[in-house]
Amino acid sequence: MTKKGFPFLLAAIMLAAILALTSLPGCSSKTTTATTTTTSASAQPIKTYTIGLCAELTGFLGAYNTATVNEAQIAVDMVNENGGIMVGGQNYLLKLVVEDGKSTLDGTTAAANKLIFSDNVKFILGPDAYFNSAVSGLCEQNKIMHIGGYCTMQPGELDSTTTYSFLGQGASINYFTGVLAYLKANYPNVKKVALTMPDDGSIPYFGKAVQQMVQDAGYTVAGSIIGYDNNAVDFSPYAAKVMATQADAVIACSGVVLPNGSILKNMRDAGSNMLFVVCNSVIPSDYVKVAGTKESTGVVDCSACYIGAPDPSPILQEMITRYIRSIGGTGALVTLEYANPVWELAQLFNKANSFDPAVVKTTFENMSSIETFYGTGTISGLKTFGIKHAVSYQLPITTIDNGVPTFKQWEPALVP
Amino acid sequence: MILEINGLTKNFGGLTAVSGIDIKVNDGEVLGLIGPNGAGKSTFFNLITGVIPPTKGKIIFKGKDITGKRPHEIAELGIGRTFQLNPLFPNFTVLQNVISSFQIRPRSNWLDTFFNTPVYRKNEAYILEQSLEILNLVGLYKVKDELAKNQPHGYQKMLGVARALAIKPSLLLLDEPIAGMNPDEIDNTIEAIKRTSQRGVTIILVEHNMKILEICNRVVVINFGQKIVEGSPQEIKENPEVIRAYLGSGHDTKH
């Protein structure tokens, strides 16, 4: 055991680490959320106000959230270019600070911690799906307002105990009201449906609610819900399992594009023509990417993913234009999972005329409708969540045949 | 009689490495076990010390059946051994090698060990003293603070003996103690073995170098896993069967 010198090194490294951390942005007490920026053009100084966005920039949700964060930034730019927000007679520009949750619950907790304690934000947008539960509790504890993106209805995501949490974009459950109505009207032959869902712990909650909804709409559910492993190497066994139910249609509830697209592909490869209904925030053209052009057929997609409706609202039109410009690419690929909360929050600031989360929260609760990129949204959710904190709005229904997504119609959706 | 072996047999699959060996070892003697390469000598040691379980047969040590016991249990009973290869802890110093080998007497319980109680410290002081004495005995005192893996081959082998002595064995099994040594080292080693034997330790040694026969009281010759003949070193040297089976089988007698 040679120990000489190690305390030195230990001390030196601790010291270095500490010095490094002191210079971390946000650690010095000087930083405040509102900073003054002098703009040369106007005489009146315009301040910026920082809001936090908790997103999964790396890990399995990584690329998907990178796109949605991009949209959120566009929404912030749109708010700022329209003159920002007006609180207490002072003009503010919004600033977005993004933290990475690494697609894990703990990573999201750490990101939320960083937003609250290091970036000192009072308003947090995102994340989506069950990661909300990591943020809701912290926000409740620290009286920070939280507007999440998507909900899988697990305990702690949104319920009567999370009074500071809202859902700014649908609530996942509202997709089903839309899609079931569309199926009833356009596919009268469908009687028996199979349900697939990631086995991520949401089956007992979200799955149960969906199953109930599907049954209430008059369909029989074939067997039990088919849960798949998000990290499975091969999804063909699940496809085989879906086909073995011999249902008329399969509804893919929640989950990311990879498993759903793979199941679709494997079903088509094995010669099944079963109607494939997708009910989650996934860009329809991503299905074409995963499943292949020929295999992407007979798909009905009901999600917040908008693709070329003939009559977009002006702000949606603007969003699409900017989005296309920002990715420098082709096609309108918008999920707006974080952009809608940004848009809503800007309205709330103006209406509440305050940056106090408690005041803003009360304002939100007392409103009955709010503008979103998809038109006017209603605030509801008392029956589903036990708290009236979810915004729902009309959703676009898209079908995919031979790899070509086609916009069908807007379907009103409501979280009961 | 310290060790009695009855009908010891070991099969590896179809191969019989040791078949039906009977050997009796008396207190305080030096027993040589010789035989050509692959005769089953090392297997024989591994069977006695429990490294591999025998297929058949009985090993009785001091009137107690030790067949099928685990190696560390056999060590605790007082059978020390050295190895033909990797005979030490390479990353310990020579002294640490010996100290680490003091597992059996005196023994501190783990609470003493953990809290560094006076009992533990007294034991460890005693162990240190004993270790130094053993190193003196085998002539390694001068290199005690050097890493074992940096020692020449002869020293490493002697360290193996020192380590085996640390368990205060009543029976010591030496696996080719002088193989690969130069004449000087051989002389030193033989001296050390003699000294050890004088302290009342019974020794069995395996060797195919005939030089070792000088210090044996009795010799057993094995070939193809079977005992061929047994007798005094002089008898063995003159036994025609041995000469045919062993000395005449390509190994030159001068060796």
Add this chain to the structure above:
Amino acid sequence: MAESTILLIVATIVNALVLSSMYILLALGFTFLFNIMGILNFAHGVIYMIGAYICFYMATVVGINQWLALLISVAVVGLFGIFMERFIFRPFFGNINSIIVVCIGLITVLVNAVAISQPYNVQVTPAFVQGILKVGIVSLSWQRIVFFLIGVSLLILVLLFINKTKQGLQMRAVAQDLEGAILQGINVHFVSALACVIACALAATAGSLMGSYLSLTPYMGNDIMIKVLEILVLGGIGSINGVLFAGLIVGTLDAVLPIWLSGTATQAIMMLIIIVILLFKPQGLFGKEVRA
């Protein structure tokens, strides 16, 4: 038997065979490396991922034929194998902890580089073979059949290489006795590099094919790496026959278990089965007894 049951059984058999053949391709390369260099290349899964992405990139962005893209991917990744042997494995020969560290570094860099450079996390290489083969009520995609055939023929090629060529003989010599091989005048570095190239090329082939059969994500190597290790240990570390046999077992279990179990329980049961087998056969199914 009900029609749906027949369909399920046929689909499962095909899945099992295709998966097994791809797993075996990967595990074979891994075993190669282990036998010859004594290295557990934890970055093997990432090599597989890189192979898949190069093929995807060539086939979609550059727009050349998929089969050509496959060859390019194999060539590029094979060259990368030489680089890995020289700069990553050789300096840390025999030090397992350091190898783990270096491999993790490599994994971190490559995975994140791919994740950043890809605008979407999910991509698929265009199908290598189109069409569906219909036999009675059963329909099979031609692609799966072709993949299985490719897998099997590559296996045969590799086995022939090991057993019939001079280089194969040298490899076996190095695997059995490194020092002896050096004394015989075998260029160990050359043999190691060759093993590395073959291992990487096999991984790239499997990756490119699986990129079309499954889909591409930057993280696709992680889970398949566990599968490779399962096969390696189950078959007995270093045994080629073991790899073939264990690959079949693992592939079959992977295709069969999800039929009855829901998602996450599958892996737990899988691990349980493997651990139980290993406790009864501590050296794996085909492993040799370790010398004391």
Add this chain to the structure above:
Amino acid sequence: MGSMIAARDSSSRRKNYTQIILYGILICFLLFIPLFFQSPYVLHLFILTLVYIIAAASMRFIMTSGQIPLAHAAFLGLGAYVSAVLSKHVGLSPWLSLFIAAFVAMGVGIFISFPFARLKAFYYAMVSLFFGVGLLQAIESLGKLTGGLAGITAIPTLFNTASKVPYYYCFLALTLVSLVILYRFEVSRIGWNLKAIDQSYLVSSSVGISEVKYRVLAVAIGCFFVGLAGGMYANYNVTLSPSSFDSSVTLWMIIYVTIGGMNNFSGPIIGTAVLFLIPQYFSGLKQYAPFISAAILFLVIFMFRNGLVCIPGLLMAFYKRKKSTSKSR
């Protein structure tokens, strides 16, 4: 034995004093950290570092016996989940559940290491990897209790306050106690026997060291502390998800140990401090942050083969060489 070997060194007494003083300064420094940093986020990072230091140190303890426990992160998860479930669903006090978690992890460790003690080197590493993966998947599939892949939230906390300062002091104390205990084990005869088994189990069994007993003992002690760390993590972090304990976390823990220096007790401590804290500094780089960790890895592994702890030794040797060359001139 450690004390004895130290006692042979004639100058050790004076060196001991300087060491004690240095450790004293270090501990004082650690005690004053909450005063230096008002930011709860920095404290949060330090608290997590403390947890991972226990985990990495306990992992190294098992590794001294020549076993590479690739299930170690899963044991961290086991401890965390046991503590979380006990305190949330059973309603035990978090303080109690924390220690129950440590004992459960130790129990499971002992339970598996009896059969696993038959396996050597690679096989042990691989089988423990599979066990870790399986254990985690088993935890995940108990959806009702553990929340499955999504994880568990709203775990009762140790202190009923939003401030992080009590956690810091409490965890600092727990970490120091754990490290002292692990150190005592390491320098005692138990630790030396573990190292002996690592070098040659055949030789060590020939002098009466029971291989199985000591390997099980090493795993038991290691798992106890990692279970404790898991419990601390759960009852501090409030949320848990299986992905925080998967096999890549184990590999990162091996990296903490190796980068710090496997051959030295302070290795995992330094390694964790460096590799956990420094990348945090660059977390503003978002997706590019992992490259910083990778750069540190490559730098250290290529420059200092024996880890960061060998730097003072190298510096000292360099200094001495310089001095001797200047003298000779």
